[in-house]
Amino acid sequence: MSKHSQGPFGLQRLSDNYQGCDGWKTFCIRSGGSSQGGNCLADVGEIDRGTSQWNEGNACLFAASPDLLQSLRELLEICRWKCSPNDEVLLPGGKTNHQAMIEAMEAIAKAEGA
Numbered sequence: 001m002s003k004h005s006q007g008p009f010g011l012q013r014l015s016d017n018y019q020g021c022d023g024w025k026t027f028c029i030r031s032g033g034s035s036q037g038g039n040c041l042a043d044v045g046e047i048d049r050g051t052s053q054w055n056e057g058n059a060c061l062f063a064a065s066p067d068l069l070q071s072l073r074e075l076l077e078i079c080r081w082k083c084s085p086n087d088e089v090l091l092p093g094g095k096t097n098h099q100a101m102i103e104a105m106e107a108i109a110k111a112e113g114a
Contacts, residue, residue, distance in 0.1 A: 003113040005041055007066020008033030011059055018045065024052045027059035069111050076104045 010030040018024040026045040032038025042062060045055035083097045091100075 004111075005031050005039075007070075009041065009063045009066055010034040010036075010038065011063040012036065012040075014043070014046075018049075018052075021049060021052075024049050025055050027055060029059065029062045065111070069108065072104055072108060076101060076108070079104075 010033050012028040012030055012035040014026040014028055016023070016025050018026045024045065026043065028040045029042040029044065030036070030038040031041055044059040044062065045052055051058075079097065079101050083101070088097055
């Protein structure tokens with residue numbers, strides 16, 4: 001059983017000037033994939049103005065999270081079947097496909113609350 005709401009999620013802009021402060025944008029992440037339907041799962045930006053320059057980007061990332069999680073699961077499954085077991089270097093920093101797969105599995109576990 002899932003420990004989180006099932007996607008897709010939608011993004012609703014709540015305010016461009018929260019509490020009368022110009023440029024303080026706030027958002028709601030909604031279940032159901034639309035900007036108006038479903039339940040409000042999270043408010044972004046209503047607590048601290050100090051991070052308001054990132055509110056829209058953070059809200060977009062949160063709204064995309066179910067799609068990102070599913071895509072990561074699918075890519076990991078492809079890699080399990082297609083990637084070389086010889087740990088070929090994939091990135092200039094020297095990360096191997098095996099290391100990238102471990103990090104992907106850890107990210108999935110983190111998203112699932114494990």
